[in-house]
Each structure stands twice: as C-alpha cells, then as structure tokens.
Amino acid sequence: xxxxxxxxxxxxxxxxxxxxxxxxxxxxxxxxxxxxxxxxxxxxxxxxxxxxxxxxxxxxxxxxxxxxxxxxxxxxxxxxxxxxxxxxxxxxxxxxxxxxxxxxxxxxxxxxxxxxxxxxxxxxxxxxxxxxxxxxxxxxxxxxxxxxxxxxxxxxxxxxxxxxxxxxxxxxxxx
Amino acid sequence: xxxxxxxxxxxxxxxxxxxxxxxxxxxxxxxxxxxxxxxxxxxxxxxxxxxxxxxxxxxxxxxxxxxxxxxxxxxxxxxxxxxxxxxxxxxxxxxxxxxxxxxxxxxxxxxxxxxxxxxxxxxxxxxxxxxxxxxxxxxxxxxxxxxxxxxxxxxxxxxxxxxxxxxxxxxxxxxxxxxxxxxxxxxxxxxxxxxxxxxxxxxxxxxxxxxxxxxxxxxxxxxxxxxxxxxxxxxxxxxxxxxxxxxxxxxxxxxxxxxxxxxxxxxxxxxxxxxxxxxxxxxxxxxxx
Numbered sequence: 001x002x003x004x005x006x007x008x009x010x011x012x013x014x015x016x017x018x019x020x021x022x023x024x025x026x027x028x029x030x031x032x033x034x035x036x037x038x039x040x041x042x043x044x045x046x047x048x049x050x051x052x053x054x055x056x057x058x059x060x061x062x063x064x065x066x067x068x069x070x071x072x073x074x075x076x077x078x079x080x081x082x083x084x085x086x087x088x089x090x091x092x093x094x095x096x097x098x099x100x101x102x103x104x105x106x107x108x109x110x111x112x113x114x115x116x117x118x119x120x121x122x123x124x125x126x127x128x129x130x131x132x133x134x135x136x137x138x139x140x141x142x143x144x145x146x147x148x149x150x151x152x153x154x155x156x157x158x159x160x161x162x163x164x165x166x167x168x169x170x171x172x173x174x175x
Numbered sequence: 176x177x178x179x180x181x182x183x184x185x186x187x188x189x190x191x192x193x194x195x196x197x198x199x200x201x202x203x204x205x206x207x208x209x210x211x212x213x214x215x216x217x218x219x220x221x222x223x224x225x226x227x228x229x230x231x232x233x234x235x236x237x238x239x240x241x242x243x244x245x246x247x248x249x250x251x252x253x254x255x256x257x258x259x260x261x262x263x264x265x266x267x268x269x270x271x272x273x274x275x276x277x278x279x280x281x282x283x284x285x286x287x288x289x290x291x292x293x294x295x296x297x298x299x300x301x302x303x304x305x306x307x308x309x310x311x312x313x314x315x316x317x318x319x320x321x322x323x324x325x326x327x328x329x330x331x332x333x334x335x336x337x338x339x340x341x342x343x344x345x346x347x348x349x350x351x352x353x354x355x356x357x358x359x360x361x362x363x364x365x366x367x368x369x370x371x372x373x374x375x376x377x378x379x380x381x382x383x384x385x386x387x388x389x390x391x392x393x394x395x396x397x398x399x400x401x402x403x404x405x406x407x408x409x410x411x412x413x414x415x416x417x418x419x420x421x422x423x424x425x426x427x428x429x430x431x432x433x434x435x436x437x438x439x440x441x442x443x444x445x446x447x448x449x450x451x452x453x454x455x456x457x458x459x460x461x462x463x464x
Contacts, residue, residue: 019216019419021223064244064284073282074235074244079326079359101326102359102418123227124326124361124417125450127244128235146297147284159227161220161419171220171419172358 006155007055008097013118016162018169022120024158028057028099030151032078035142036086043089050141050150053094060100062147064127072134072153074127077101080119084108091115099160103172113168121163121171133158177463178266178456182273182318185454186249187281189322190241193232196389197365197451200426201228204363207423208416217413217420224416225363228449239281243450246283247322249274249304250382258314258460265464266316267306274304274320286325307379314460319386322452327364328445330356333378336440342401345370345442349405350412352444353425358418361448363426365389366409368402369443370432377441380431385447386455389427402428416449426451 004012006026016022029051031039042049060080064073080100087098088111096117101124104112112119123129136154143149164170176184193201205225211218235242251270255263277283278301287302288295304320311317332352336344349368356364369380392399406428415421426449435441458464 019220062244062284062286064241064246065282067238067240067282070238070240073284074241074246076231076244078245079329081359082329101361103357121358121417121419123224123231124358125243125245125324125448126227126231128238128240128242129227129231131238131240132234146299147286161223161417163419171217 003157006057008057008118010116013096013116013166016118016165018162018165018171020162022160022162024160025156027152027154028059029140030059030061030153032060032062032148033082034145034148035150036083036090038142040086040089043093053090055094055096057097057099058090058095059122059153060098064147070131071137072131075130075134076125076127077122080104087111091117104164109164109168109170112164112166116166118162118166119164120160122160130158178269178458179272179276181456182270182320182454183276183280185456186273186277186320189320189452189454190246190277190281190283191235191239193242193451194453198232200389201225201363201449204416204423204426205229208421211422215420217415218422220419221416221421221423224419241282241284243324243448244284245286245324245326247324247452248287249301250321250323251304251306252319252383252386253306253308254311254317255308256313256315256460257310259316260460261316261458261464263308269464270304270306270318271302275300275302316458318456318458320454321382321385324448324450327360327448330360330446331381331444333374333441333443335374336442338438338440340440342404344440345401346405346408348442349444350408353409353414353446354412356446357414360446361450362414362418362424363416363449364424365447365449365451366405366425366428367445367447368405368428368430369445370430370440371435372433372441374441376433377443378445380433381443381445384429384431385445385451386453387429389429389451393430398430398432402430
C-alpha cells in the first residue's frame with residue numbers, strides 16, 4: 001500500500017503499475033456525466049473552464065446528502081465507462097488522474113498512454129467507506145446539477161487500485 | 176404503526192444494512208477468494224475489494240449512513256391477495272408516503288429525473304416510485320421494494336432467443352450479457368433471469384427473480400440446475416470482484432419463468448450489484464392501511 005499526495009507528480013504517476021494499491025491524500029475534483037458533457041462542450045467552443053485541468057484529478061462520483069455532523073454522505077465511485085466519450089479530450093487538455101470504477105474504452109486507454117496519465121479504480125458501492133476519507137467539501141461550479149455538481153474534496157487516506165497505468169498496463173486486459 | 180410508517184422503516188433499514196441471505200453470500204465470496212488470493216494478481220485485487228465491501232458495511236451500520244451513494248430507484252412489487260379488502264388507492268398513497276419519508280429521514284441521494292431525454296430535471300425527492308401490481312391468492316398484501324442502483328441496471332438486457340435453443344442458449348446468452356457488463360456493475364453481482372412471456376414480461380420476471388431469498392433455488396429441479404449451471408459458467412468468465420480478475424463474479428442466479436409463445440424464448444437478465452438492497456412488508460387484512 002503506497003501513500004501518495006494529490007495532485008500526483010509526473011514521477012509519482014510514472015512509478016505506478018496496474019494492481020498497485022494506493023492511499024491518496026490531498027485535493028481532487030468531483031464530476032460525473034453532466035459535468036463531463038459541459039466541460040467537453042466548453043473545450044470544443046474554446047471557452048474558459050471553471051477549473052484548471054493541468055495535473056488535476058477527477059473523481060467520478062455523486063454523493064448522497066450529508067447527515068448532521070458529517071461533511072458528506074455516502075460517496076463511492078460511479079461507472080467510468082459513461083465518461084469515455086469525453087475523457088480523451090479532457091486528458092489532452094491536461095487532466096492527469098481519473099478515479100472511478102470499471103473498464104474504459106480503447107480510446108481512453110490510448111489517451112492515458114499519450115498523456116502519461118493514470119486511471120484509478122475506487123471500491124464500487126463503498127459509499128460509507130469513502131465518506132470516512134473526506135475531510136472537506138468545497139462547491140466549485142454547476143451547483144444547479146444538485147448531486148452531480150462539480151465540487152472539490154480534501155481527502156485523507158482515500159483507498160484505490162491502479163486500474164490503467166501510464167504505459168497502458170491494465171487490470172481489465174483479459175476481457 | 177401505519178402501513179406508510181412500516182414502509183418508511185423498512186426502507187430506512189434497507190439503505191443501510193443488507194439482509195442475512197445477501198451478507199452470507201458476500202462472506203462466502205470472501206472465503207472463496209481468500210483461498211486463491213496468492214495465486215493471481217486478480218484474486219489479490221478481488222480480495223481487497225471484498226474486504227473493502229465488508230468494512231464499508233460495518234461503517235454504514237455504525238454511522239447509519241447509506242452503504243452506497245446510489246440509493247437507487249424505488250422499484251415496488253405489490254402482490255394483492257384476492258380476498259384483501261384494502262383499497263388500492265390507499266395502498267398507493269401509503270407507498271408514496273413511506274418512500275418519501277425514508278428519502279428525507281435516511282438521507283437518500285436524489286437520483287430521479289422527471290423525464291429521460293431533454294431537461295432531465297431532478298424531482299428532488301426520488302418520486303415517483305415505479306410500481307407493479309399483481310393479484311395473488313389469500314388476503315395478505317405483500318409489498319416488496321428493490322432499491323435499484325443504476326450502475327448495475329445499465330448492464331441489464333433483454334434477448335429474444337430462438338425457441339429451439341434450449342438451456343444451452345440460455346447459459347450462453349447470460350454469459351454474453353455478464354461479459355459485456357464486466358467490471359461496470361460493481362461485481363460480485365446478483366443475477367435475475369426472466370424466461371418466457373413476452374419481451375416486457377421477461378424483463379419483469381428478471382426483476383422478480385431478484386426478490387427471492389438468495390439461499391433458495393428454483394422450486395423446479397430443471398430450473399434449479401439451470402441456475403447452478405449459469406452460475407458456474409459466469410464464474411468461469413474470470414471477471415471477479417471489481418472486474419479485476421478472480422474466481423467469484425456472481426453471488427447467485429435466480430430464474431423466474433412463465434408460459435410463452437411457440438415462436439419464441441424471451442430472455443431477460445437483470446443485474447444487481449453486491450449491494451442487493453430490498454425491503455419486504457406484509458400487510459394483514461384488518462390492519463391500518
């Protein structure tokens with residue numbers, strides 16, 4: 001189990017291999033379907049983005065409401081494949097790390113290698129487990145999307161497994 | 176306690192804790208994977224996934240937090256006894272009231288949009304539930320509710336198989352659907368298979384199959400053996416927990432079948448994630464509705 005600080009450096013990314021288990025601390029962005037659709041459209045239209053994608057981490061997630069006394073509710077990963085049509089464009093624009101669950105398309109895998117990026121898998125369905133790792137939540141953009149809004153999280157010891165490494169090594173390669 | 180309150184309480188429990196039959200299968204999967212964990216990277220990763228799931232369930236129970244942020248869409252099966260005198264309108268009102276109260280009190284994520292294609296505006300309260308009514312014998316009304324997550328639902332599928340295909344065609348088709356799903360639906364998964372009827376009836380039956388206690392096989396031996404053979408075939412696919420390889424991909428297979436047309440063999444597969452959350456409320460004749 002390797003402890004790493006977000007945002008990850010190019011050296012951190014280069015050292016990681018598929019199946020490595022990691023614990024992440026630091027800040028990451030959260031965005032899923034609608035955020036991807038909107039960011040992609042902004043890039044296509046050459047509009048300014050609400051976040052700097054360079055070296056950034058995006059976690060595919062939409063939380064349940066925070067009960068009293070907690071900063072967030074259940075907050076496990078959602079299925080990454082739905083982001084596949086948009087991810088290569090975001091990676092080419094500087095996005096370094098994606099966190100979600102499940103396999104990715106060939107085009108995403110190629111974009112990961114081309115940009116020396118990284119795809120991590122979080123434990124699917126483990127919303128309560130991830131709530132323990134979130135220390136702070138900051139709204140960033142698209143608040144009107146409710147549970148799908150773009151937010152920033154400060155996390156501590158957020159567990160994940162390297163699913164596609166920067167050389168294209170993948171835990172999904174058998175299928 | 177009113178029927179609406181019973182429904183609320185059952186839904187507040189179901190979003191946080193799994194039933195004993197479901198938990199038993201997750202523990203079984205962990206024990207199976209532990210035996211082969213040093214054999215491959217896939218099994219080691221699968222074991223890490225299953226350990227995370229077990230830890231997650233412990234935290235959810237302690238903190239009374241939903242085990243998964245996708246608290247699902249309410250899919251409700253109401254079996255109304257033919258001798259029951261309860262008004263259907265009162266039943267429906269109680270279901271709506273119970274669902275709404277659980278959403279608010281148990282911090283369900285607001286995951287329902289009013290319309291699928293255009294604005295997709297969030298209803299902000301997970302209403303309305305999707306409800307099926309059926310007539311059954313006796314005077315009880317049985318309400319069963321699946322909290323249907325959509326990571327797994329997006330992997331569910333219908334096939335209109337050839338009527339001469341037999342059990343081999345069924346096994347092959349389920350295997351193809353599960354292969355295509357791969358790591359997307361949060362494996363290890365529960366598989367509901369609907370066979371017969373029409374295209375829509377097969378889909379309905381595949382959901383009903385998910386309601387069964389996962390320790391109990393089909394009452395007909397031929398179908399029970401088919402469930403076992405589908406399960407064995409799915410394990411041989413090597414998808415594993417989290418889709419990273421391993422020996423256990425599915426936790427159970429349940430089939431529901433009914434009469435169909437001479438020209439067809441409709442097949443539907445409903446995939447549910449390991450967080451197989453369901454509530455069951457029985458309303459006895461004479462109780463408050």
